Amino acid sequence: MRFENFTYKGNSLHCEKVDLHLISNLIGTPFYVYSKKSMIDRFKSFQKAFQDIPHRIYYAVKANSNINVIKLFTSLGAGLDVNSGGELFRAIKAGANPNDILFTGVGKTEEEILSGLDKNIFLFKVESFQELELLNYLAKKRNKIANIAIRVNPDVDPKTHPYITTGLYESKFGIAQELAIDAFKLAKSLSNLRILGIDMHIGSQITDVSAFKEAIVIMNDLILQLRSIGIEIEHFDVGGGLGVQYNDEPVPDVFDYANTIKEELKKSKCKIIFEPGRYLTADAGALITRALYTKNNRDKNFLIVDAAVNDLMRPALYNSYHHILPLNENDRNKIVYDIVGPACETGDFFARSREIKETKPGELIAIMSTGAYGFCMSSNYNSRRRVAEIMVDEDKFYVIRQRESFEDLIRNEKIIDQLFEK
Ligand code: LLP
Numbered sequence: 001m002r003f004e005n006f007t008y009k010g011n012s013l014h015c016e017k018v019d020l021h022l023i024s025n026l027i028g029t030p031f032y033v034y035s036k037k038s039m040i041d042r043f044k045s046f047q048k049a050f051q052d053i054p055h056r057i058y059y060a061v062k063a064n065s066n067i068n069v070i071k072l073f074t075s076l077g078a079g080l081d082v083n084s085g086g087e088l089f090r091a092i093k094a095g096a097n098p099n100d101i102l103f104t105g106v107g108k109t110e111e112e113i114l115s116g117l118d119k120n121i122f123l124f125k126v127e128s129f130q131e132l133e134l135l136n137y138l139a140k141k142r143n144k145i146a147n148i149a150i151r152v153n154p155d156v157d158p159k160t161h162p163y164i165t166t167g168l169y170e171s172k173f174g175i176a177q178e179l180a181i182d183a184f185k186l187a188k189s190l191s192n193l194r195i196l197g198i199d200m201h202i203g204s205q206i207t208d209v210s211a212f213k214e215a216i217v218i219m220n221d222l223i224l225q226l227r228s229i230g231i232e233i234e235h236f237d238v239g240g241g242l243g244v245q246y247n248d249e250p251v252p253d254v255f256d257y258a259n260t261i262k263e264e265l266k267k268s269k270c271k272i273i274f275e276p277g278r279y280l281t282a283d284a285g286a287l288i289t290r291a292l293y294t295k296n297n298r299d300k301n302f303l304i305v306d307a308a309v310n311d312l313m314r315p316a317l318y319n320s321y322h323h324i325l326p327l328n329e330n331d332r333n334k335i336v337y338d339i340v341g342p343a344c345e346t347g348d349f350f351a352r353s354r355e356i357k358e359t360k361p362g363e364l365i366a367i368m369s370t371g372a373y374g375f376c377m378s379s380n381y382n383s384r385r386r387v388a389e390i391m392v393d394e395d396k397f398y399v400i401r402q403r404e405s406f407e408d409l410i411r412n413e414k415i416i417d418q419l420f421e422k
Contacts, residue, residue, distance in 0.1 A: 002323070003368060004041075005284070006286060006325070006366065006368065008329045011328050011330065012327060012329070013325055013329070013366055015034075015035050015286070015397075016392045016393070017392075017394050018392045018396070018397045020033065020286075020288055020327050020364070020366065021328075023288070023390055024327075027388055027390070027399065028403070029289055029290040030287060030288060030289040030306055030307035030311055030387045031287075031288055031387050031389065031403070032285055032286070032287050032371075032387060032388070033285065033286055033288060033390040033397070034064075034069070034281070034284045034285045034371050034389070034392065035392050036072065036391055037393075038283055038284035039069065039072055039280055039371075040076065042254075042279060042281075042283070042284070043073060043076050043078065044076075045253075045254050045255075046276060047077075049254040050258055050262070050274070052262075053262060053265060053266060054272065055272040056271070056272075057073075057077075057078045057079070057274050058080055058102050058237075058274065059073040059074075059078045059079070059080055059081065059277065060081045060240045061081060061090065061091060061277075062087065063280070063281050063282075063372040063373060063376070064285070064371055064372055064373075064374070065087060065376045066375070066376075066391075066400050067093050067094040068391055068400040069281065069391075070091055070096065071096075074096050074100065078100075079100035079101065079273075080096055080101050080102070081101075081275040081277075082101055082104065084105060084112065085109070085111060085115055088101065088103065088112070088119070092119065098121045099121070101119075101121040102121070102122060102125060102273070102275075103121055103125065104125045104151075105125075105127070106128075106174075108131065110138065113135055113138050117142050117144055117146060122147060123196060123197070124146055124148050124149075125148070125237070126148050126149070126150050126187070127175065129182075129183060129186060132148075132183065132186055132187050132190060132193065133186075133190070135193065136190035136191070136192045140191065144192065145193070146192060146194070147194050148187060148193050148196065149197030149198055149199040149235070149237055150180065150187065150195075150197075150198060150199065151173065151174040151199040151200065151201070152176075152199065152222060153166075153167055153168075153169060153174030153175060153177065154167055154174075154177050154200055154202065155167065155169045155177060155218075156211055156215040157211065158202045158203035158206045158208070158212075159206070159207075159208050159211060160204065160206050160207070160243070161205065163317065164203050164205055165202075165203045166201055166203045166204075167201070167202025173201070174199075174201075177218060177222065180198075180222055185229075195231060195233070196233075196234050196235060197233060197234060197235035197270070197273070198219060198223060198237070199236075199237035199273075200215055200219055200239050201238075204240065204241050204277075204278060205241070205244070206242060206243050207249065207251050209256060209261065212257070212260065212261050213260055215238075216238065216261055216268075219236065219238075219268070220264060220268050223236065234271060235271040236265070236271075237272075237275065238261070238265070238272060238274060238275075239274075239275050240275040240277050240278070240279070241276075242254065242278070242279045243278070244283055244369065244372075246321045246323075246369055247321040247323070254279065277372055277373075278372040278373065280372075282369045282371050282372035282373075283369050283371065284371040285369070285370045285374055286325075286367060286368050286370055287311065287312050287366070287370045288327070288365075289305040289306050289307035289341075289365060289367065290362065290363070291303055291359050291360065291361050291363050291364070291365065292306055292342070292361060293361055294337075294361065300337075300338050301335055301336060302337065302338050303337040303340070303356075303359055307367070308341030308348050308382070308384060309341055309343050309345055309348040309349075310343060310379045311341070311374075311375075311378050311386070312370055313377045313378070314377070315347075315349055315350050315351070316345070316347035316349070321351075322350065322367050322369055323367075323368040323369065324339060324351055324354060324356050324365050324366070324367055325365065326357050326363065326365055326366075327363070327364035328364070332357045332358040334355045335356070337351070337353075337354055337355075338351070338352050338353065339351040339354060339365075342382075343381060343384070344382060375387070375389055375401075380404075380409060383409055385403055385404035385408065385409065386403070388402055
């Protein structure tokens, strides 16, 4: 079965052992639901695939940043890869040990760097010469030595969506490989930095794993060059990026990924760091939404549901495909629908010209593989309240984030009387 932890029992779609109708009856729709087991299984498969090389998984918090998800991965032994002061805050709130945290980001602010230094995080991944100087200056001010890795852009095409390609020179990320040696030399000359590693992250939703290998070969060469000039590199961070199957495209699993890159990784003689996000969480999640209306014009049948583009941006942003499953399995005829939300945007769609079983107002559907880059990319556009998040653990479920209230929407606003005095 494509979704091991989302299966029909009777006619009703369950997450693990919980009937999704039950959750909707209790908390309403829309909501995201995550299978704890799915996240654990993926984490363990990842570990198993690389068990014979020294490595550690740092979960990329940006993929799903609910503090319970973060805590689940740290409880399994993961470190964390954070990309902002906000993600660092979440990591600490989730009880993470600062010494297990990597700080990524092409544009860290002074405030963010200082908060990382003050919390004594494990390492900063530096992406420019200027950031090296600033980090050194701030570390000196705090009387600390900051551990660093330098993110290198190997200029390799990961053959994924252009918006999530990060390892080509046209993208803003990392330091160009030709300049990498100079960046390491500068880092070595700065008194309050300690070089620990080298880093890459070439993109996301990568399904051609040969791109990883190509980049690793380039990075291995850099590691050799660095060692030859007396710069020791302890760890090699290969980033995240392993894709998942959204439709029926062929997708490597983590063991194919491991088989393709492991020999090259061994040559680096480094401890390997991985930063998976999507692989660990995407298939664990679904967005459950209720059909409100159906209508048709000359060209189309529309199924209008109560979730919208603000709740799941991926289709609008990347034209991404997500399977749609009915919560009630039935033998009705199939109809070709555009499945759309209530927001005032033509880009507010979850599927276009998709053939699914006829769906009637009031019935529920699940938008699958939305556990990564789903809720965490949602917004309040159209003053829509962000939806609830649920974690299922076998036959129990927990609200891990409540649906927002209308008051939440204006919490940081107030009427300024002076504006209306004259
Ligand atoms: N490490 C770094 C430095 C990253 O920038 C990312 C993701 C990851 C790790 C995790 O990559 P993953 O294993 O999840 O592919 N919003 C887009 C994805 C953006 C990915 C950004 N960086 C989407 O919905 O497809």
